[in-house]
Amino acid sequence: MPPVFFQEVRCKRLLQRLAVAALGCRWTANPYLGCQHPCAYCYTRGSHRYVGHRGGEDFEQRIVVKVNAAAVLREELGRPSWP
DSSP: OOOOEEEEEOOSOOEEEEEEEETTEEEEEOSEEOOSSOOTTOGGGGGGGGGTOOSSHHHHHEEEEETTHHHHHHHHHHSTTOO
């Protein structure tokens, strides 16, 4: 198994509104990008391009961890505008 690298980043936002409800959910919160499971059909592989990685092996070997995810989520949910 090839080595896995974890890249720590600080995010500005965590909640993402989905264009189409998935399983009744309209929002998603993902504390990381990438995954060690090599599912070739995974729709999130394209998300790696946003951080300059490729969607293939980079997706499985370079995991981007949002180290401030809990604090950002708490802030977002605490806003008066949150539905």
